[in-house]
Amino acid sequence: MTTRIADLPTPCVLISRRILESNLQAMAERCRSLGVRLRPHIKTHNLPEIAQRQLHAGAGGVTVATPQEAALAARHGVRDIFVAREVADRVDLCALLDVARSVHLITAVDSVAGAEALAEVAAAREMPMAVRLEVDTGGQRCGVATLEALTALARRVLALPALRLEGIFTHEGHVYGAADHQDLIRQATAAVQALGAMGAGLRAAGVPCGEVSVGSSPSAKTATDFRGVTEVRPGNYVFNDGMQVANGTARIEDCALSVVATVISRPAPDRAVLNVGSKLLGSDRGKNASDTGGYGLVLEPERQVLTRLYEEHGVIDAATGLRVGQRVRLLPTHACIVANLARTVALVDDRGGVVEVWSNRRYA
Ligand SMILES: Cc1ncc(COP(=O)(O)O)c(C=O)c1O
Structure with a gap:
């Protein structure tokens, strides 16, 4: 039976197979055209x-x-x-x-x-x-x-x-x-x-x-x-990641790596807390053109910025429409750090299926 993204424990790191392949092809073509x-x-x-x-x-x-x-x-x-x-x-x-x-x-x-x-x-x-x-x-x-x-x-x-x-x-x-x-x-x-x-x-x-x-x-x-x-x-x-989107060299649709996290607390009307922090996301924000304004951008269910990070907590200070127990998908500010810190990453398809799980050999 195929594992579904919904079955993975959070926080978890996803890589979209379609976007990954498209990014690989686009760069290979760009290099060919540049010689x-x-x-x-x-x-x-x-x-x-x-x-x-x-x-x-x-x-x-x-x-x-x-x-x-x-x-x-x-x-x-x-x-x-x-x-x-x-x-x-x-x-x-x-x-x-x-x-x-x-x-x-x-x-x-x-x-x-x-x-x-x-x-x-x-x-x-x-x-x-x-x-x-x-x-x-x-x-x-x-x-x-x-x-x-x-x-x-x-x-x-x-x-x-x-x-x-x-x-x-x-x-x-x-x-x-x-x-x-x-x-x-x-x-x-x-x-x-x-x-x-x-x-x-x-x-x-x-x-x-x-x-x-x-x-x-x-x-x-x-x-x-x-x-x-x-x-x-x-x-x-x-x-690609939040920094590339901020500096205009990628669109959100070009970002292959995302993180799924869960809302664990709604302690104030405008504050939501996720079960992901700097131990997975790192603490880069980017600067000037690459400044994302936070430590991650929640893409689904609604766009909002992760404004503060602790080791195992991520805080959204202007939260809308989130409830405790809800899963969110976010775009990290710096994907290289996330891939480095994650113990495993899941290659996923567009239908919510997990195609493969790859382990980070740094921890092998
Ligand atoms: C020596 C060197 N070459 C290439 C790269 C790749 O750059 P980018 O992360 O912008 O793709 C890096 C990134 O840190 C680097 O340090």
Whole structure:
């Protein structure tokens, strides 16, 4: 007998099969039309079931954030993996090399110290490692910010026989904080152009630079000039969420992941309390263009904003039409956090049936 959504205990996380498939196809088509390779960031879900669908839809490889995520992807048959966060701890470096035994693994470097540490471990194991240099295109997180610094780092990497320079990358996550949708498009385009120019600048300085990789869902969808870029690494696009709706890069109908919760209290006429809190939803709200105004948007039975969160409580301060015991479906503000915190997620069809239940391998 098919399990129904109505039979699942709440709070529970649902993924619409139809919307997921449509998001996968749309991004694959966008990349084809732009002439760039797609290497999705799978930290959004960490689900081999979705990674396989992404590869099937046309992705050439995947992106992950940690050696552990790389190992998980490799265990599930992914053969081309980019770890797009610097690794500096010796234990983690060894874990990376373990994964690199069986797959094409690329790692991120943004400092001479980081490059030398990786080279030392790689040389000791006689296993050359592919690296990409991280460029800061405005996010002010990791990455070198000038062509001069990038060229110097690239020359140092080229001088380390245990490393193979594969290209450069950036994460233009600052576009989420743009003032509005138009500003987001402007900032996304500027970041993508900046990385393209860095690649050209490196080559002009005589440094080989194969891959030029940008990565964020809003920029993959909206940037208007991808000249010089070879690859994009969007992650969130598989689900979309409240932040993408707020910043205008997705519609509510494009959001594949939702949470079902139950009203557990109606302590005042305008206040309703749900049995879901930050332990499942996280506490992101987004900012500026991506600010959702709360921690989740109740979609059904009526739109209303989750205004306050506790670990296991979610409060709607301007509640309408909700009664104790009623189930509601809500759109989380940041889907990547929910997929990460949930122990299981249910793939569902449009008729209220549960097609499959996937477990979060982080807890396996
Ligand atoms: C290095 C890197 N690449 C790509 C992405 C994907 O961006 P998005 O979550 O906007 O899809 C992220 C997200 O944090 C990231 O850190």
